[in-house]
Amino acid sequence: MIHCYKLGGLNIVLDIFSGSVHVVDEVAYDIIEMYEKSDKEQIISEILKKYKNRDDVTKEEIEICISQIEDLKDAGKLFTPDTFSPMADTLKKKTSGVVKALCLHVAHTCNLNCEYCFASQGKYQGERAIMSLEVGKRALDFLIENSKGRRNLEVDFFGGEPLMNFDMIKELVAYARKREKESGKNFRFTLTTNGLLIDDDVIDFANREMSNVVLSLDGRKEIHDRYRVDYAGNGSWERIVPKFQKLVKERGGKNYYMRGTFTHANPDFLKDIEEMLSLGFKELSMEPVVCAPSDASALTDEDLPIVLDQYEKLAELMLKKHREGDPFTFYHYMIDLKGGPCIYKRVSGCGSGTEYMAVTPWGDLYPCHQFVGDEKFKLGDIWSGVTNTEKQGEFAACNVYSRPECSNCWAKLYCSGGCAANAYHATGAVTGVYKYGCELFRKRMECAIMLEAAKALED
Amino acid sequence: MNHIKTLDTKNLCESAKNGGCGECQTSCQSACKTSCGIANQQCENKKETK
Numbered sequence: 440m441i442h443c444y445k446l447g448g449l450n451i452v453l454d455i456f457s458g459s460v461h462v463v464d465e466v467a468y469d470i471i472e473m474y475e476k477s478d479k480e481q482i483i484s485e486i487l488k489k490y491k492n493r494d495d496v497t498k499e500e501i502e503i504c505i506s507q508i509e510d511l512k513d514a515g516k517l518f519t520p521d522t523f524s525p526m527a528d529t530l531k532k533k534t535s536g537v538v539k540a541l542c543l544h545v546a547h548t549c550n551l552n553c554e555y556c557f558a559s560q561g562k563y564q565g566e567r568a569i570m571s572l573e574v575g576k577r578a579l580d581f582l583i584e585n586s587k588g589r590r591n592l593e594v595d596f597f598g599g600e601p602l603m604n605f606d607m608i609k610e611l612v613a614y615a616r617k618r619e620k621e622s623g624k625n626f627r628f629t630l631t632t633n634g635l636l637i638d639d640d641v642i643d644f645a646n647r648e649m650s651n652v653v654l655s656l657d658g659r660k661e662i663h664d665r666y667r668v669d670y671a672g673n674g675s676w677e678r679i680v681p682k683f684q685k686l687v688k689e690r691g692g693k694n695y696y697m698r699g700t701f702t703h704a705n706p707d708f709l710k711d712i713e714e715m716l717s718l719g720f721k722e723l724s725m726e727p728v729v730c731a732p733s734d735a736s737a738l739t740d741e742d743l744p745i746v747l748d749q750y751e752k753l754a755e756l757m758l759k760k761h762r763e764g765d766p767f768t769f770y771h772y773m774i775d776l777k778g779g780p781c782i783y784k785r786v787s788g789c790g791s792g793t794e795y796m797a798v799t800p801w802g803d804l805y806p807c808h809q810f811v812g813d814e815k816f817k818l819g820d821i822w823s824g825v826t827n828t829e830k831q832g833e834f835a836a837c838n839v840y841s842r843p844e845c846s847n848c849w850a851k852l853y854c855s856g857g858c859a860a861n862a863y864h865a866t867g868a869v870t871g872v873y874k875y876g877c878e879l880f881r882k883r884m885e886c887a888i889m890l891e892a893a894k895a896l897e898d
Numbered sequence: 899m900n901h902i903k904t905l906d907t908k909n910l911c912e913s914a915k916n917g918g919c920g921e922c923q924t925s926c927q928s929a930c931k932t933s934c935g936i937a938n939q940q941c942e943n944k945k946e947t948k
Contacts, residue, residue, distance in 0.1 A: 458910040467901035504901045540924035773938040776907040780939045781917025795924040853937040
């Protein structure tokens, strides 16, 4: 399978099953599109006809181009057949029985009251609660016990607002540092915060102990304050931005994401990215809102072309800034063509419900943070482990080849079938497909690969 | 003339032989938390054929 597209002045051909990326001229682009449907004589005739006003497009030159295409095909870099389909189950089974990441819901409560929150203001359709140190420690023990040979273990402090349980987080990280020495593991912690409770103590701790921090900022003040308000209805932008700036300034180059949400209120989210840049932030992420289609904040069909155009304009801006020596990153455009994921990862996906689980303040296990609060997805708890093996089996069976809708999609080995939670909310099945999300994903991949291609050609 | 420039990329077919150590980041963990994709994950397997 191949995918051909034109973006940023480049003609790009992706060979899906080898992972190869080719930048081609106009003639080669047309020939590659015709190659599998036409014989050599037909191609020559069609190309000569199309380029009749170009002296350089001769029969000989077309034959040279065809031979270059054939060389790439012989080298396994073009029109590569799918050899992964028969091994999809085997690849996915490599994750069987191994847990390597937990999302710890240390606070099912929040000091903001954001209307668009998928977690219903941090409560996840339940009662407000705080995770105890005892539960937190047992969660880490559970992770170590079930991680088998995996060394790198990820733990995300999530909520609600996790800093509403900051003292416990500090004690738990100290416990983890002790346990990782004994067990030969390496914990990577992440903190996701709305920023309100950031102070010097938090900054010092987060910049020392957190591999990553995810800082929630929606961009422009009027956009941010539309949803991200406290219980008195006051916007939070002015209170959090100086705190985020101080934290990032003192972070010393360690990873962070300035993470925004865009909704029906701001499909023109590039303006919010530009606002983040003007505030001095360079590692950015803007995510489409997750909510019911009936929600006022939900993205609509009318928003879709605007959003797709914004993704292209964002790529153009990134290329411009790269050329000016003032680059910034965007989470979804961070693609490493040489050092990216292997085919095992591409087939097996995010690992929700198998490698990755969420832990509630009470110690219950769910397939991921987005299923917390939906009782039928409860997998077990951190004391007894996974007991709902039937439900876990649904997640274990998810791979890129288990979704018929993905079979003809060129982007499948970049998304690995997509998000189970998005699929469930859109279709009622974790093996479904959230088609709106697919549209956004494909555009993001085209932009990301174009950016890498443009940089590779210039460097 | 050369009509095609091929970028240096990981060979997925080769990665089937030695991939799958599982040490890489869980996709949306530690990051966006809402829209999964695996393309931006880093390989952590030093032994894998690139």
